[in-house]
Amino acid sequence: MTQHTSRRRTLLTGVAGVGALSLMLVAGPASADTEVAEPDTFTSAFTVWATPEAVINNDGVATPGEPGAMGEFTFRINSDLEIICYDITLEGVTGDYQSPAKTATHIHEAAVGQPGPPRISFPNPAPVGDGPRTSSGCLQGPFTTGITSPAGADTGEGFTLAQIEANPAGFTGDSHTVNYAAGVVRGQLSQVPLGGLETGGGGTADQGTSMLPFVGAGVLVAAGAAGFGAYRVRQNRA
Numbered sequence: 516m517t518q519h520t521s522r523r524r525t526l527l528t529g530v531a532g533v534g535a536l537s538l539m540l541v542a543g544p545a546s547a548d549t550e551v552a553e554p555d556t557f558t559s560a561f562t563v564w565a566t567p568e569a570v571i572n573n574d575g576v577a578t579p580g581e582p583g584a585m586g587e588f589t590f591r592i593n594s595d596l597e598i599i600c601y602d603i604t605l606e607g608v609t610g611d612y613q614s615p616a617k618t619a620t621h622i623h624e625a626a627v628g629q630p631g632p633p634r635i636s637f638p639n640p641a642p643v644g645d646g647p648r649t650s651s652g653c654l655q656g657p658f659t660t661g662i663t664s665p666a667g668a669d670t671g672e673g674f675t676l677a678q679i680e681a682n683p684a685g686f687t688g689d690s691h692t693v694n695y696a697a698g699v700v701r702g703q704l705s706q707v708p709l710g711g712l713e714t715g716g717g718g719t720a721d722q723g724t725s726m727l728p729f730v731g732a733g734v735l736v737a738a739g740a741a742g743f744g745a746y747r748v749r750q751n752r753a
Contacts, residue, residue, distance in 0.1 A: 548636070548671075551655040553600055554593045559680050560709045563588035563688035565702035570695070573630050578697040583607040586700040588688040590622075591709075594676040597656035605640045605648040605690060605700065612639045613693040617661035620650065620690040624674075627684070627703055632670035633660045634678075639690070679704065 565588060567580030584607040591600040603620060612619035618636040625631025635658045640648035658671035679686050689701035 548654045548656070548658050551598060551653050553653050554596055554598050556593060557591045557600075557709060558594045559592045560707050561588075561590045561592070561679070561683055561704045562707050563590075563702045563704055565688055565690075565700035567695075567700050569701045570689070570698035571628060571630065571701075572697040575628065575630055580695045580697070580699040580701070581608060581692070584700050586688070586690060586702065588702075590679075590688075590704070592676050592679065594680055597676055598653055599635065599656075599676055600651075600653040601637055602651045603637060603640050603649065603688075603690075608648060608690070608692060608699050609645070610692045610694045611643055612691065613696055614691040615662055617659070619692065621660070621688070622679070622704070623687045623689065624678070624685060625687050631687075632664060633662060634658060634671055634674040634686070636660045636671075 563586065565586030567582060567584050570578050570580040572578040584605065586606075586608075587604045589602040592598070614621075616633050616636045618639050620637045620639050621633040622635040622637075623631050623633050635654065637654070638650050638652065640650040642648065656671075656674070656676065658674055659669045660671045662670045664670050664672075683704040683706045686704045687701050688704065689698045691697070692699045
């Protein structure tokens with residue numbers, strides 16, 4: 516385990532679930548939606564522990580990703596402003612990216628073991644090489660993915676971040692490469708506390724932090740996350 520991985524894992528409270536997906540259409544340009552500044556407040560936070568074993572293809576058939584690869588995704592959402600901030604790390608991933616979407620790193624609307632469309636495309640973690648790949652920033656909707664649904668609309672059209680907040684287990688984070696087009700790693704979103712306060716419950720988050728060990732994929736082991744301690748939750752969120 517690298518020092519980088521150990522440090523990042525202490526910031527995560529653990530993540531539940533497995534699953535995977537890709538939409539294998541035609542490749543689009545490597546771009547993402549509009550980058551914006553980080554907002555002062557967030558309404559929720561989520562993590563993903565993404566593994567190769569969770570990957571499936573568009574038919575829902577298990578299609579394991581790259582052996583030994585892993586992904587850690589952290590998402591902070593302000594659903595009032597339609598802003599999602601992301602910190603994504605991929606390790607043990609080799610080869611270049613490949614995807615039918617605008618980028619190869621996504622949130623899909625898909626339950627465990629089920630296929631589903633991408634709703635947000637994120638800038639691919641970099642650099643492409645043997646070491647860890649990272650990507651961070653904030654995107655503001657409306658979101659587009661570059662993939663057209665059977666109805667003829669972009670699969671990001673009409674999507675809102677409130678949908679993630681209402682059902683995080685119905686969404687996955689993943690990435691795709693040339694050698695693992697169905698997905699190199701994938702995992703379900705899991706909600707975590709924001710600043711020591713359960714997100715979505717209203718009130719002001721504590722400003723203190725707590726360093727909590729990550730004890731394994733699929734286990735939510737504590738009520739705080741150090742990476743979120745400085746953020747405030749909007750009071751009395753509807």
